[in-house]
Amino acid sequence: MTDTNRRSLFKALAAGAVAMPLAGRAGAASGTATATVRMKPPAPRWARGIEGQRQADLGDGTYLNPIVAGDHPDPTILKDGDDYYMTFSSFQSYPGIVIWHSTDLLNWAPVGPALHQQIGVIWAVDLCKVGSRYYIYLPANADDQGWKIYVIWADDIRGPWSAPIDLKIDGCIDPGHIVGEDGRRYLFVNGIRRIRLSDEGLSTDGALAPAYQPWRYPEDWVTENFAPEGPKLLRHGDWFYLVTAVGGTAGPVTGHMVIAARSRSVHGPWEHCPHNPLVRTQAVDEPWWSRGHASLVEGPAGDWWMVYHAYENGMRTLGRQTLLEPIEWTPDGWFRARGGDLSEPLPKPAGGKRGPNGVALSDDFSRDRFGVQWGFHDPRPSDAARLQRHDGALWLVAAGTSPVDSAPLTCGVPDRAYEVEITLAPEADAEAGLLLFYNHKAFVGLGFTADTIRTYQYAEELVWARAPRPAGPVRVRIGNNENVVTFHYSFDGGRTWRLHGTRMEVSGLHHNVFGGFLSLKVGLFAAGAGQAAFRDFRYRALV
The missing domain is CATH 2.115.10.20 (Glycosyl hydrolase domain; family 43)
Structure with missing residues (x-):
């Protein structure tokens, strides 16, 4: 079916050209009534x-x-x-x-x-x-x-x-x-x-x-x-x-x-x-x-x-x-x-001069992008001091016991479908992780201690899902395809990937459920004691 035909079909459906009977509805003179079939608009081609x-x-x-x-x-x-x-x-x-x-x-x-x-x-x-x-x-x-x-x-x-x-x-x-x-x-x-x-x-x-x-x-x-x-x-x-x-x-x-x-x-x-x-x-x-x-x-x-x-x-x-x-x-x-x-x-508006558009979200942490791309969510006065850049990495001093009480560093996203990757290296007593974060009551993601993988689903850790991991840095990937989230991780620098066993649906993580008028952002967190290093953050829209 061509894009033109799809658009015509959608408009016909949206206009109520397709209907289905509902039997026995109270108050209907004939004992039946009709209800318009509604569709979510197809994603346009930006x-x-x-x-x-x-x-x-x-x-x-x-x-x-x-x-x-x-x-x-x-x-x-x-x-x-x-x-x-x-x-x-x-x-x-x-x-x-x-x-x-x-x-x-x-x-x-x-x-x-x-x-x-x-x-x-x-x-x-x-x-x-x-x-x-x-x-x-x-x-x-x-x-x-x-x-x-x-x-x-x-x-x-x-x-x-x-x-x-x-x-x-x-x-x-x-x-x-x-x-x-x-x-x-x-x-x-x-x-x-x-x-x-x-x-x-x-x-x-x-x-x-x-x-x-x-x-x-x-x-x-x-x-x-x-x-x-x-x-x-x-x-x-x-x-x-x-x-x-x-x-x-x-x-x-x-x-x-x-x-x-x-x-x-x-x-x-x-x-x-x-x-x-x-x-x-x-x-x-x-x-x-x-x-x-x-x-x-x-x-x-x-x-x-x-x-x-x-x-x-x-x-x-x-x-x-x-x-x-x-x-x-x-x-x-x-x-x-x-x-x-x-x-x-x-x-488009006439007469203007086309200039730069958007900003690359991938970050090797070689320069300060704090306040344009990255920002702490609800930071305490001392949180700015938790952040350092050296040795080709972003170092984040641990705070809190988990993502529930640690102010994460967040990055907004513009696309309906995207993937993000980052390499994490927590110190011995720290936990580091990659999240999709709305607020402290609404987030999903993975956390990594020195020897354990932790899974967070809807702001709670699934303790039963804890799994051991080998020592060393871990590369983590989150894919969000129109609110369906998939996790991967790699222990060899991204040469081979393991699919995490749990996918999550996150369409309910928004203001009408959790308040705050916010959005679901990518989040980096470090909790426990010590600090964690984050390297080579990559963002890619899924077309």
Whole structure:
């Protein structure tokens, strides 16, 4: 069957052309009813870049979402001349708030982390530029003591960035910055509420006050909760536009959505967009679920675009990924999303210059990639000192008794199917291992002591599965093929491989089960006493 025929068949099935009877259903007049057969969309054929990683730019004048694959939620985007910069929520990973750069809105490469000082879990931030200075407004929650909003600044987008400054805005998340018609600076936060900032943007100059009562969707829509959040603002012509997320960022796939309002003043009154909701997943057979948290940006040729996040159908384990959708301004001064079927390629933004895309994840540990590729999950203040590089290896001082209480070093992944390999060498009293790690309650993988193989399934060790191993380094491979995980290991440097006897299915290791809004990452851990050496990490996408 050709790809065209497969696509036609899928569309017919998704439209309900194939149905099956359900006998004896209560309330059916004839004693039978029909139910539409739903299918998961087939994996599209993305372009392949570094290490086979998927990329959006198809090279023929079109692109296929996502534009930044893997866990990159709550995008905030800045157009700075011919350059674009974007960053995302970094949650419990430190260093955090990695900034990415593009010159065409499609090809993105990381610049580096902006936040080095640990201040807690980081949610949706806002990146902006006022005059010649860059600012990131960020909400953080340290040790569940409550949310606070901070600001960091830099005179160069590549840093150095300042230490975080506490703005004393407590109990708020999702800041959105705007300069008003009065020339003053304001932050909007979840709620939707507004507070005035000082002229330098590093302190507040007023009280937090209600700003906008968001548009309400019909009560019978299936959503997680109302949750107005993620306010992003821009001035276009004579109007200020306020783009907001409602419906909850996870939960049912039909919950999250994008709405808009406009006003001639940042002080209101705000009128609801007649096209609300502008973006929303409406059925489980769509390729992208829980679409929301949008920002608008002008393209290189003067057209306009919307960036937002979504879960990939059937692949919640990858986290929320960044999508790009074209919009059009309507004669009445509003805008509409016009991407249509996001399972199909779309015309790429015009006028941009193609630049680097992605980053190689394979690592020989000869240089510092901490904060761009690698980051500790929920580190303690002392964890940074656990990490050293010498003798061609990454050395990790052991902490905790197992992966359950040892902060692992993690690496996000962009692909639906991939393999990773690494060589481990634990010292006599240490355990070293390779994981797929969501959080301390949800992970799978293998651990190796000096003489024993240990198997971890869904955050518990299978003690009965312990097996002896010969002394010396071990090379370990994890293959994840659309959430089906297979383990191999080798005691002769990868010349011969042994298949581990247990495969695992990990599609449930995501936010709707374990909370936290995270993704399933590759993790390296060292537990017990002493330290472990890690060498020659390899990543390969499975096409």
